[in-house]
Amino acid sequence: MNDQRRAASPPPLSLIALGGIGALFFLLPLVGLLGRTPWSNLGSIITSDIVVDALWLSLTTSLAAAVLSVVFGVPLAWLLARVDFAGRDVVRAIVTLPMVLPPVVGGAALGFALGRRGLIGGPLNDATGFLLPFSVWGVIAANTFVAMPFLVLTVEGALHNLDQRHEAAATTLGASQLRVFRSITLPMIAPSLRAGAVIAWARALGEFGATVTFAGNLQGRTQTLPLAVFISLESDRDAAIAISLVLVAVSLVVLLSLRDRWWGTR
Amino acid sequence: MTINLDARMAVARPDGFALDIHLTIEAGQTVALLGPNGAGKSTAVDLLAGLLPLDEGRISLGDRLLDDGERVFVPPAKRQVGVVFQDYLLFDHMTVAENIAFGISAGGRSTADSITEAMRWAERFDLGDLANSKPPGLSGGQAQRVALARALATDPALLLLDEPLAALDVETRSTTRRLLGQHLQQFEGPRLLITHDPTDAFLLADRIFIMENGSITQSGTPYDIRTRPATSYGASVAGTNLMTGTNSSGTLKLDEFDHLLQTSDTGVSGEVLITIHPRAVALHPAQPHGSPRNTWETVVEGIEPLGDTTRILLGAPLPISVDITPASTAALHLSIGTPIWASVKATEIAISPAN
Numbered sequence: 162m163n164d165q166r167r168a169a170s171p172p173p174l175s176l177i178a179l180g181g182i183g184a185l186f187f188l189l190p191l192v193g194l195l196g197r198t199p200w201s202n203l204g205s206i207i208t209s210d211i212v213v214d215a216l217w218l219s220l221t222t223s224l225a226a227a228v229l230s231v232v233f234g235v236p237l238a239w240l241l242a243r244v245d246f247a248g249r250d251v252v253r254a255i256v257t258l259p260m261v262l263p264p265v266v267g268g269a270a271l272g273f274a275l276g277r278r279g280l281i282g283g284p285l286n287d288a289t290g291f292l293l294p295f296s297v298w299g300v301i302a303a304n305t306f307v308a309m310p311f312l313v314l315t316v317e318g319a320l321h322n323l324d325q326r327h328e329a330a331a332t333t334l335g336a337s338q339l340r341v342f343r344s345i346t347l348p349m350i351a352p353s354l355r356a357g358a359v360i361a362w363a364r365a366l367g368e369f370g371a372t373v374t375f376a377g378n379l380q381g382r383t384q385t386l387p388l389a390v391f392i393s394l395e396s397d398r399d400a401a402i403a404i405s406l407v408l409v410a411v412s413l414v415v416l417l418s419l420r421d422r423w424w425g426t427r
Numbered sequence: 428m429t430i431n432l433d434a435r436m437a438v439a440r441p442d443g444f445a446l447d448i449h450l451t452i453e454a455g456q457t458v459a460l461l462g463p464n465g466a467g468k469s470t471a472v473d474l475l476a477g478l479l480p481l482d483e484g485r486i487s488l489g490d491r492l493l494d495d496g497e498r499v500f501v502p503p504a505k506r507q508v509g510v511v512f513q514d515y516l517l518f519d520h521m522t523v524a525e526n527i528a529f530g531i532s533a534g535g536r537s538t539a540d541s542i543t544e545a546m547r548w549a550e551r552f553d554l555g556d557l558a559n560s561k562p563p564g565l566s567g568g569q570a571q572r573v574a575l576a577r578a579l580a581t582d583p584a585l586l587l588l589d590e591p592l593a594a595l596d597v598e599t600r601s602t603t604r605r606l607l608g609q610h611l612q613q614f615e616g617p618r619l620l621i622t623h624d625p626t627d628a629f630l631l632a633d634r635i636f637i638m639e640n641g642s643i644t645q646s647g648t649p650y651d652i653r654t655r656p657a658t659s660y661g662a663s664v665a666g667t668n669l670m671t672g673t674n675s676s677g678t679l680k681l682d683e684f685d686h687l688l689q690t691s692d693t694g695v696s697g698e699v700l701i702t703i704h705p706r707a708v709a710l711h712p713a714q715p716h717g718s719p720r721n722t723w724e725t726v727v728e729g730i731e732p733l734g735d736t737t738r739i740l741l742g743a744p745l746p747i748s749v750d751i752t753p754a755s756t757a758a759l760h761l762s763i764g765t766p767i768w769a770s771v772k773a774t775e776i777a778i779s780p781a782n
Contacts, residue, residue, distance in 0.1 A: 330516040332503040333476050334530030334581055344529070348520040 191409065198406055199399040206403040214381045215389040216407060219366055222297065222385060226304035227312075227362035234312040234361070235354065239342065241313070242320035253317075259371075260310045267306055268374025275302060276375075299376035300383050304365035311364055315357030319350040359419055366412060432585055432617040435484040436474045437496075446470050446641040452585075452617035452634075459620045459632035463660060467641040468621045469513070472589045475619070476510050477503035488585050488617075504533075509583030513590040515574035517562035523573050524549055524558040530581035548576040552610065567595040568603040575610055586611075586618045592627055601692040601777040604630060608779060625667040626702045629653075630779045637661050659734050666705040666738055666748040674699045674778060686744040689720040690776040699778040705750040707775035710739065711768040712759055722770040727761050741769060 199206070206212065240246070241253050259267050275282040275293045286292050293299045327349065331341045347354070369387040376383040378392065386408045393401035431454040437447040446467040452458045462468050473479035474494070475486065481496040488508070493501045518526050528545035532538055549558045552572040562570060571591055578586065591607060592600050608631050611618055622628055628635050629649045637645040637652065637660065645657040649669075656665040672681040672688075674696050679688040681701070688701070709715070715722055729740035737756045739749040749769065751759075759767070 326512065327516050327518065329476075329478050329503070330510065330512055331518075331529065331533075333478070333506070333508060333510045334533055334577065335504050335507075336529070336533040337504060340533060345518060348518075351520075 194402060194405055194409065197402050199403065202399070203403055203406075206400050207407055209400075211380055211384075211389055211393075211400070212404055212407065215384050215386045215404065216411070218297070218300065218381070218384065219386040219408075220411070222300045222304050223308075223362055223365035223368075225301045226308045226365035227358050229301070229305045230309040230312040230361040230365075231354070231358050234309045234357075235316055235347075238313045238316035238320060239346070242317045256313055257310050259307050260314075264303075264307055264368065264370025264372075265374050268303055268371035268376075271303060271306055271371065271375045275299075294375055295377045295379060295383060297382060300372055300385060303371040303375045304368050307368050307371050308361040308365040312357040312361040315353055315360060316350065319353030319357075320346070323349055359416075363412065363416070366408075432475075432486075432488050432619070434475060434486040436471065436481055436486065437483040438470065438474060438479065439482055440470065444470075444641060446474075448636075448638065448641070448643045450619070450636060450643075452619060454617055455615055456633045457611055457618040457620055457631055459622055459628035459635045460638055461622055461625060461628040461635055461664065462638035464623055466638045468623070468638060469589060470641075471638075472510065472512075472587050472621055475585070475587055476508050477501060477506045491584075507581070507584040509578030509581055509586045511571070511574045511578050511586075511588045511591050514594055515562075515570045517565075517570055517573055517577075519562050522559050522561055523554055523565070526562065526573055527577045527580050530577060534581060545576075545580060548580045551613075552576045566599070568599050568606070571595070571603060571607070572610075575607070579614060584616050586614050586616060587621070588619065589621045590623065591620070592622070592624065597774045598691065601690075601779075602694045604777065605695060605779050607631065624704075625664040626704060626777050628664075629667060629669055629702060630700060630777065637664065663705070663733055663736065663738075663750065666750060668701075668703040668705065668747040670701045670703075672699060672701055673697060677773070679776070679778070681745075684743075684745050686723065688745075688771075688776055689773045690778055691773040692776070692778050695778055695780050697780070699780060702777045703747060703771060703775065705738065705748045706736075707771055708747065708749040709770045710749060710751060710755070710759060710761075711770065714768050715770050720773045721776070722768060724766065724768050727763055727765045727767055730756070730761060730763065741767075745769075 237256065241249060272279060272294060274280045277283065277286055277292060277294065282293055293302055323346070328341050328345055331345045336344070367387060368385070369391065372383065372385060373388055378384050378388050384392070386404055390401050390404045390408070393404060432450065432452040434450045439445045444467065448471065450458065450460070460468055460471060470479065474481060477493065477500070480500050481494045483496045485495050486493040491501070492499050493506055518529065521529065524542055524545045527548050528538070528541035531544050532541035536544070546555070546558060549555050552575065554569065554572055554576065557565065557569060562573065565573065592604055595603055604627060611631065620627065620631055632649065635647065635649055635652050636643050637658070639658065639660050645652065645661050652661065653665045653669065656662040670681055670683065672679045674690065674693070676696070677690050677693045679690055679699070679701060681688065714724070723744060725744065726742045727739055728742040728746065731738040731740070732753070733750070735752075736750040737753050739751060739756070739761065741747055741749060761767070
């Protein structure tokens, strides 16, 4: 609304120059990608089985990871923000670890825990025959592992910044802690919760290392778009570029369409 | 009447502030806890509402023990203490009706039932047209009524009002204060009004507790406080000018003095109580120009130093107290017998119906 008046005083040149270089750094690789795109047979590549399978798998597993991150991550963030328990700092550090660790290490660690001979995975496999690795569930587990920390940190930050007096007012009206959490806390942190879910989803969509280590690279089962790109770079460069373009397009469309409503960047 | 709230409360905050007070309130009585900012009034609210546990003491409400500083601590959700918070703390993501219904449904009623009941409260508080509005669109007075309806709808055993008029601008405060007084009468339990404004205390309370630095320094009826102030803060509070008179369309005819005052509050006609805060009166060496509708010429009859302010007592036609800074006293060359002009804005003259 104030755009015109703000434009009246031009921003400092030094900031424009540095910020512009920053933007170019992101723009140039995209231009490079577009320059090498095999436009003539693009249609046939992106409708091939390998791409359609990978796209579908990527979308469903990243969405599932985002949903799981919300379901478990929001209560976890609440516990970290509001309950003063022993070892809270340690738990927070461990939850944050996947943001720092190379995803390959995360994937290997997941294997030791949930794999065929893993801590939990072994007994589970013996009892039910269910096996996480090399299945869609393994992809979802790997995605959630790397994505959830972003949601937890975003939501925990929002909970710390929230003025708790509204929650106090709700308790004096007779509301239980759970009701306050549901009816007051969650709606009040909704913008941060949405932003956290989008970041988690975006992280899951781009996930490579943990997935390939833990879930493997089977077309139609565990081969997501990033894995398909990596495989194709070796064998069929045109296909790799085309798949990359699909990944870029899907991500851009989602990020742009959610920009105002979900990120709260207005 | 029997004592309904009996609260002996002692608590030490981590920042070194200590509070130690004893409050008693009868059912149907409004008690004002009056004190300057930083006196610990909001801490008292937190203790009574259960948002803070006692270090020592005992809070009993009716026949229930709420906190004894040791084994008993009833959590806020089970206290049945209704609170109108400073700034009201309405839930912005809910409508007015949903705000009022929140406590009703928390008490175990179905959502539909709660909304129906909330609508009845909204009607009673003249909020019927606003039932589907969200709080950010409300005026200060409307928001205060929502907060009061929301607290009363839970059928509390004690009503706490933390600075319920502080968020309002001067123009609406007088009308809103009067409405609040009427609404308070509908609540039959003990009522505690926390305020830093002597006008609120004098016009709304049956008894006043003056609180300074975490202790009660004086308690009594508004008449006691006005006539026998015990501390310098009490004296500055007692300086609040209280008169009786008759209002017709904003012109006040005073019972005891031959003088007319203009008020912007035309909401009450007939017999009224009139208060003028001593800091609301300005003194001028000559007749002031400009807008104040109440100006008159008088003489200085008394000068009392009160710490960081000086109390000036004016003579006929309207013997009232005026608080100004010592610097102004010197700049105006005031001494007993100095001729002076006084002025008060019409918005600063608060009235309420005389009983």
